Amino acid sequence: MYQASEKRLFSHRLRDTNSAFLPARAAGTAPVRVGFVLQPHFSMMAFTAAVDALVTANLVHSTPLFTISSYGLDSATVCSDLAIDISANHTLDELPLDGDNALDVVVVCGGFRCDLSEQGLLSRKLRLAARRERVLGGLWNGAVALAHAGTLDGLCCAIHPDNHSFAKERFSRVEISSRALEANSHILTSAGPSSALEMMLLLIERLHGTDTVRAIREILSSDRLADSSETRLALAENDPALPRPLRDLLRLMNSNIEEPLSIDELASYAGLSRRRMERLFQTHLQATPSRYYLELRITQARRLLLQSDTSIANIAVACGFVSSTHFSHCFKDFFGVSPSQARQLRRTGAHE
Template sequence: MTIIKDKRHFSALMRDTNSAFLPSDRQEEATVEVGFVLQQHFSLASFTAAVDTLVTANLVCTTPLFHYQTYAAETSPVLSDLGIEIAAQGSLSTLINQPLPDLLIICGGYRCSTQADAALTRLLKLADNQDRLIGGLWNGAIALAHAGLLDQLSCALHPDNHAYMREQFPKVKVSEQVSIIEGKRLTSAGPMSAMGMMLQLISQLRDKDITRAIREIISCDQLSESSHVRINQPGDNPCLPQNLRDIMTLMAANIEEPMSVEELAVCTGISRRQIERLFQNHLETSPGRYYLELRITHARRLLLQSNESITNIALASGFVSTSHFSNCYKDYFGASPSHAREQAKKMDV
């Protein structure tokens, strides 16, 4: 496949949505190795939240950023807190006898033992001697405390374990925060904070653009007390003026037959000049460019997720001709629609 140099760059708001499908201009970096040590009755939700963040990081980049493996603290398969068994890929003995991962995370849970484990303590001290990143999920911080790796440091863990940690490890600063990264130590108290902790780590190890792109995928249904929560849309950002959000909503609802700026002005009751200022001041782009990026993103989703013909996709995305659509797609994604679809199918095999 011949990659064509991209002639256009997405504006900030739409770049995160499309980052996984853009030609990479980053220098290739070494993959970060992550090892998850699963204790008996570990929190499956916390573990999967952390793993999901890493896997999504790989999805939004053209080269894998992370590789993870699981290790049983005792025997495999490991029983999670939900009664679901996970077949670990290794054990503590295999970890000690091989190069340690860049990041070692102890996965705790509500019913995990709080007693010291000699083999786990040995592993953690070895990781500390090798200057590795070391973390704990739920009450995984307790294992770090037994190894003396949290002395004079702050840590986050499930509230049910705060009293025990304060009583048994007076040198450890138990925090009320749900997640903390301090130096080479990272700890979190539950599933949502596990995800937040990993996002913060990725931001530190890589860059904030990648973190924003991950959030775009995994934070579409953020928790709310209401059960009637709508999927997040580009125009839902409460930091944007309401009239700009109204325009963005109108654009999203009129992809197949795009509205002119004049029509948008009539529908919203503000002038064309005001609309242009709103987009420039808050999104650092023009209304026309944002609308085109919205439509080309819509087309990309249809192209890679359906078997519709390229002609039908072009029409459904508001393009007057297949050739115009193909040229725009090449300009943004560096490959023709047909080549992009072929490559996507190869990856699925």
């Protein structure tokens, strides 16, 4: 794995983009073990949204943050709401809550056509998980199973609107929320696919902080719809939270990677004083313009290096470096290895 070089650190925007490729930190705690209980006719979209958040969390770190397993109620093959059979890793009776392999998080996956009656074994497992202070989650109407187990008594939960009437009638000690997502100290519930993603991002943020979630969002929300309903890539230059003059400067930088503009040229093209430009970068991106420009170019170089077979010399030219030697030194300062070493590590699966 990469050996750390502390000469250069990315500013927060580009640190998220490059986080999976930065030098590995010292080993921390073991990965969080997350188990999904798949009820027959579970929502495939809600399930995959939740799993995608966890898988992407692993991808943006050099060491895995989560392990993921799935459990069918009484069979290892579970039919989803799309009439597609999914092979679970285990059956519910094998769901571990004690010992070295005990789950840290148990998420019940519901769906529009899921049976809302109580499943005895599932209730017993959920009650045991609650006693062991595991984190519990419910997707779509997965909160119904949590309510049957008594784990939601006195709490507020999110559930699909189609099931509100049933839940209010059946569970008098549970408050049914009008919100799509509810989170308590040990229980999180969501009402559909979009909120399933947000629920898992909230869990990840609690465990691993906002930087990790920001990196995940950058990957999963790359084609989000803007308020105008126009599909725009989620690049910094399209971020409406940034001032328009700064976005204009970022577009100029992105459009001039191979032949970088000078700082004075950038300021002139954007109609700003150099001092005003520097304040914008420091305030919103926590970097000087020249530093951010370098980070942008080294990030582009990293992508070309790991996603293509283009020669290192050509990548250096394409990203505005005066020589391969200069590029190699800059790359190693940021990523802890030379470009050739990074390419070799990628090919041998060091980041897998």
